[in-house]
Amino acid sequence: MKKTIYILSSLFLTIVLQAQVIPQPTASAPPTIKIGKSNNFELKNGLKVLVVENHKLPRVSYRLSLDNMPYTEGDKKGVAAMASQLIGSGTTKTSKDAFNEEVDFLGANIGFDANGASASGLSKYSGRILELMADGALNTVFTQEEFDKIKEKSLEGIKSQEKSVTAVAGRVENVLAFGANHPSGEFVSAESLEKVTLKDVVSNYKTNFVPGNAYLVVVGDVKTKDVKKMVEKLFGSWAKGIAPQVSYPDPKNVTQTQINFVDMPNAVQSEISVVNTVNLKLTDKQFFAAILANQILGGGGEGRLFLNLREKHAWTYGAYSNIGFGKYVEKFRSSSSVRNAVTDSAVVQILSELKRIRTELVSADDLKNAKAKYIGNFVMQIQKPATVARYALNxxxxxxxxxxxxxxxxxxxxxxxxxxxxxxxxxxxxxNLRILVVGKGSEVAPALENLKMPMFYFDKYGKSIEKPVFKKDVQAGVTIKSILDNYIVAIGGEKAVKAVKTISMVGSTVIPQAPSPLTFTSKADAKGKLSVELAMGTMSLMKQVVNETSAYVLQQGQRKDFEGKELTEMKSSAILFDELQLAKKEGVVLNGIESINGKDTYAIKDGKTTLYYDVTSGLKLADSKTIEQGDKSITQVTNYGDYRAVKGVKVPFNIIQNVGFELDIKIDDVKINEGVTDADFK
Known part of the structure; x- marks a missing residue:
C-alpha cells in the first residue's frame, strides 16, 4: 500500500513557497533619537533599579534581570530549564490558578524564568502588577506535583526531537563551536534531565536567584519616587546574595577549515552551517561595521546568501547569516537548508560569498541599503518599552x-x-571555519568528500566517530521480488492482502500554533480511488481526492484539478498495495541497504520515489519522494510504524511525515472492507 500523503506536502509547501524577497527600504534623512534617561537607585541587598519615565501612554513595563555569569550543570543539565518553568507556578500567598486569574483580570502579562521576570500592563494597575511579579519571583512554592508534570512533558519534548535534523544540527553546532563542557555548548538530554530532582531545582534557585547582580528596569507612565517606595517594600526583604562567579576558557576555532558531518539517514534535506566563534562587544570600535557587513552578507531576503542560493540557484527557501555580540564569546554563522543533490554546491557558494565580502569592496548602494534597514528597524524598535528597557540594561x-x-x-x-x-x-x-553538514550520508557525503577539504564525522551529540558505512551491499540472492514478497508475507500474506477491497483510517495530529489537534481521515479502495482530509473540528483545512478519471485538492475553498503528469502521479499514489505489482515495473532498481531510524533497510527506487523495507522484519519503514513545486524541488519522507493486524492484515498506526517539521499522525481506528463508499471520492 503506497501511502505517501501528498495532501500534507501540498498544505505546507504552499505556505512556505509564498515567501517573497522583502523590498529594500529607501534611505531618508536620519531622525533625531532621544531615549529617556534612567533614574537609578540601589537597595541595600544589591538590587539595582533603573526607572525610565515615559508618560505618552498609560502603560508600564517591568523587567527583572539577573546578570549572572553563565555556568555549566554537568550530568544534571536541565536544572535551570526546570527552574525556569517552575518559578511563578504558585506562591506562598497565592495558588497558581488564582495568580493567573488575577493577571488576566488586570489585562496584564507576567512571565518568569531562571534569569528573572517580566511584567507589563496599564499604569493604573502598576502597583499591583509589580506586587504580583515580585510575589511570583521571590515566593515561589516548588511542589513535587508540578515538578513531575513539567519534567514528564520536557522529556517527551526531548524525545520528539531526536529525529529532527534541525534540532540535531543546532545541538551539534554548539557542541563543536564551544565545547561540550562550556555553558554555550552544553545541552539538555533525556539522560541528564532524568537525573534532575526537585531538590536540585530548589538549590539552583536559592543559589542563583539572588539580588547581587540583579537589575530591575521600569519603563512607562510612573513616577520614580512612587516606584522607589514600591520596590523598597516588595524587594527590600530579598535576602542578600551573589551568584557564584565562574569563568571558562574562551573556545578556540579550528586550525584549518574543515567539514564536520553528521549522518541523519531520515534527512530530507541537508542542514548547512558555516561557523566560527567571535568576541564582539558593543563597545568594540568595529561593532557597527560588523553588523552592517553581516546585513549585506545574509541579514535577510536582500542579503547576498539569499540572492545566491535561493534567487539565483533555487536550491533553498532561504540562506542567512548572523553575528553574535555581547559580554561573552558568541559565534558568526552562515546557514541554509538545501536539498541533498546540491549540498556540496551550496557549501561552495556560501564559501564564495564569504570570500567575496572579504576581498572585494561592497557597493555604495549595498551599504546604503543596509544602513537604511538598520536605521528603520532601530527607529521602530525604540518605540517599544521592552527595547528601551533592554537598552537601559545594556x-x-x-x-x-x-x-x-x-x-x-x-x-x-x-x-x-x-x-x-x-x-x-x-x-x-x-x-578557521567549521562547515557543519547534517544530512543523509548515503546521498551527500561522497560529493562533500570530493571538495577535497578535511572531513570529520560526528554522532548526533557531537562526539567524534569513525566514518560511518552509509550504504551496505545487498546479500547474494536478494532481489526486488524477494523483498516485496517478504513484505507481503510480513503484513499478512498474499491471500489476505488481495482480499482487501477498501481501507478506512482515522487519526489525529498536531501542528505548531494550532489551537487544537487536527483530524486525519484516509479512505482508499482497490479500484485506485483515494480520499485524504485534514480537518480542525468540523472545518476542513484540506482535502485531496483521486478517482477513476480525475484528481483534485481542495484547500480553503479553492480547488485545484490535476492534469497530465501530475494526474498520473496522483493516480499512482492511490494504489492500495503497490508491492503486488512493483517487481514487474520497468525502471525499478534495488539501491542497496540504507539505515532508516537505526534499522537496516532495502532501498528500492521507483522513479522519484524510494521505498525502504526492514531487512529483518520485512515491513516497510519509510518512503521518500522528490516533489517539484515550480522551480523548487524537495524530498518528502514518510515514516511508518506501530504496525497492527486488522482482519489479518498489518497496517501502520503511526505515520510521520516531514513537512518542514515532523507531522506525527496517530491512527485511532482502521476499518478494512467497511466504512468506504463511492461517495467518498466525489
Missing part, C-alpha cells in the same frame, strides 16, 4: 557610553565600504 551591564543609543544612527552612517571589508576579514574567517 548601558549599565556592558559599560556603554551614556549616549551610545542616541548616537546609534550617527555611528551607523559613519561606516564606510572600507570598514565593511576590514571587519569581514576580522570576523568572517577564511581558514
Amino acid at each position: 548601558t549599565e551591564t556592558q559599560n556603554l557610553p551614556s549616549d551610545f543609543y542616541e548616537n546609534y544612527i550617527k555611528s551607523i552612517n559613519a561606516v564606510t565600504v572600507e570598514d565593511v571589508k576590514s571587519v569581514a576579514n576580522r570576523f568572517f574567517l577564511a581558514d
